[in-house]
Amino acid sequence: MRRAPTISTDRPAELLGGLSPSQFMRRHWQKSPLFVRQALPNVRPPLTRAELFALSARGGVESRLVANDGSAWTLRHGPIARRALPPLRQPGWTLLVQAVDLHAAAAHDLLVRFRFIPAARLDDVMVSYASDRGGVGPHVDSYDVFLLQVAGRRRWRIGRTKDTTLREGVPLKILRHFAPEQEWLVDPGDLLYLPPGWAHDGIAVGGDCMTCSVGFRAPSRGEFSRELLGRLADEEAPESAALYRDARQPATTTPGEVPGALRDFAIDSIRRRLADADTVDRALGEVLTEPRPTIFFDPGEAIPPGSGVVLDHRSRMMYDSRHVYINGESFRAAGRDARLMHHLANALALDAAALAQLSAPARQLLDEWAEAGWVRAAVDGGKASARRQR
Ligand code: SIN
Numbered sequence: 001m002r003r004a005p006t007i008s009t010d011r012p013a014e015l016l017g018g019l020s021p022s023q024f025m026r027r028h029w030q031k032s033p034l035f036v037r038q039a040l041p042n043v044r045p046p047l048t049r050a051e052l053f054a055l056s057a058r059g060g061v062e063s064r065l066v067a068n069d070g071s072a073w074t075l076r077h078g079p080i081a082r083r084a085l086p087p088l089r090q091p092g093w094t095l096l097v098q099a100v101d102l103h104a105a106a107a108h109d110l111l112v113r114f115r116f117i118p119a120a121r122l123d124d125v126m127v128s129y130a131s132d133r134g135g136v137g138p139h140v141d142s143y144d145v146f147l148l149q150v151a152g153r154r155r156w157r158i159g160r161t162k163d164t165t166l167r168e169g170v171p172l173k174i175l176r177h178f179a180p181e182q183e184w185l186v187d188p189g190d191l192l193y194l195p196p197g198w199a200h201d202g203i204a205v206g207g208d209c210m211t212c213s214v215g216f217r218a219p220s221r222g223e224f225s226r227e228l229l230g231r232l233a234d235e236e237a238p239e240s241a242a243l244y245r246d247a248r249q250p251a252t253t254t255p256g257e258v259p260g261a262l263r264d265f266a267i268d269s270i271r272r273r274l275a276d277a278d279t280v281d282r283a284l285g286e287v288l289t290e291p292r293p294t295i296f297f298d299p300g301e302a303i304p305p306g307s308g309v310v311l312d313h314r315s316r317m318m319y320d321s322r323h324v325y326i327n328g329e330s331f332r333a334a335g336r337d338a339r340l341m342h343h344l345a346n347a348l349a350l351d352a353a354a355l356a357q358l359s360a361p362a363r364q365l366l367d368e369w370a371e372a373g374w375v376r377a378a379v380d381g382g383k384a385s386a387r388r389q390r
């Protein structure tokens, strides 16, 4: 099996200013900001200004146009036609486009550099374009975020949030009190990592400013449990047909009262669902790999013999000890098949020699995924996993 293009966790990385991914995770992840001058020297924007504008005009792509004329803020949600954008020379506006990694291969390639962090935490690459002095105002995000400057210049100011009150009468979440503690004037290639909750304000200096935000979502308990319980509710659980029985219910003078036994039955029913670890695992894996509702895969063909395979850049694939998950579906996997599938999920590719070791049912499954457009044949045997088509 070919070596995974995974990142060495103990080797100093230019991307992290000479820290190894392990040191970064210990010292900075979720703890403290890190600014790296020239983390990616010679970085190029993952798409042109015109391509970004075209993306923001498309339905199914989340985008926002934020403008500030010096006093008032305005916000418009996409799709935004090119002609609806302010002139490039007009100062104080910015266009923000979410999930650009799903549409531009180069933005996805950028994400691959951060695969020393579990993919389950990854959200997307947002790309912003700003005219001179454009920005979204001082705010906090509930994300771990890597802000990579890819064109033009921007002044970042950051500070701890002591007061989270928001400005009133503004269509954006802008902090009323922002006390910057550090600032940098950043150039293309510079990178700023911020843990959730750090206030930040980035203002374009000169026009043609492009910034990529690689965002790692920290799900809230409420959001997570809502999604998981929704999935669990849809599952046909064993014993779910069992009926509540109250053969001993005496005649009552308080018919409005909820019977204690019915309450116990309700709680026990929920507990039984949660006690089934396998069902909970599957719900979690399916939720984590569910594609965005606007993503459609292009159907493909079965993998020809002698070929390797790569994951489509829109596919989400993960695994746990008993299952493999891809694009919201779960499969049981064990033994060698499981090891090979884990490799595909980690390395995003599997070469022809590895593919040949799959059992017949696993090989057939891979063909079905190829037909669904989730994976595709790699002519060079799966060795060029990072190069993807648009
Ligand atoms: C921007 O790119 O203008 C904003 C990114 C952020 O603050 O999260």
Ligand code: CO
Binding pocket: 139, 140, 141, 200
């Ligand atoms: Co932010």
